Amino acid sequence: MLKSLTKLASAVAVAAVCFTLPAQAAEKGELLHDANNVVNDLRHDPAFGTARTMLQGAEAIYIVPALVKGGFIFGAEGGDGVLLHRTGHGWSTPRFYGMGSASFGLQIGLEQAKLVFIINSKRALRGIEKGEFKLGAGAGITVVTLSSAAEGATTTHGGDMVVWASGTGAYGGLTFNGTVIKEDKDLNAEPATGPEAEALRHNLASIW
Secondary structure, rough: OHHHHHHHHHHHHHHHHHHHHHHHHHHHHHHHHHHHHHHHHOOOOOOHHHHHHHHHHHOOOEEEEEEEEEEOOOOEEEEEEEEEEEOOOOEEOOOOEEEEEEEEEOOOOOEEEEEEEOOOHHHHHHHHHEEEOOOOOHHOEEEEEEOOOOOOOOOOOOEEEEEEEEEEOOOOOOOOOOOOOEEOOOOOOOOOOOOOHHHHHHHHHHHH
């Protein structure tokens, strides 16, 4: 009886792994594809000239294809993103990090935004790569924006992070204070390879 239960448990475990791996591969592919589309959208934005200049000296880039913010009284925002850092030969293998925050106030509506974080400082990149990173004044990280879709001053000088945002919806803007960026260990268990990853790297390399 014990042997039968052991075999059954093993079979269930194997089946779970076999089901999870294709699902994760599909999620990776979709995120990479969407991130590539965001880079294409950025190319057609009036802020692209400034973003292109900033990317020249950037340490890394973090792309969130769909940050969703919504709620009534209590609001929340979150989304999955792709991080690539600069190497001596272009851009690194993509890695996956989620971001999210909670807020309290009179908030009615729903907003979805596409975000590109141009990461200019090594300390900001190290903070993200450590696994969990919180944006805000307490972190000592400056975040400025490149478009009116997000709150903050538009600047050509930059900060630790410069955020390009393209958003629609009922909210007047996006705020990043208190936002946490956290590694998705499941998606990062295996390197992101394949045509979608290469397309994203090539697209970024064609900018800088």
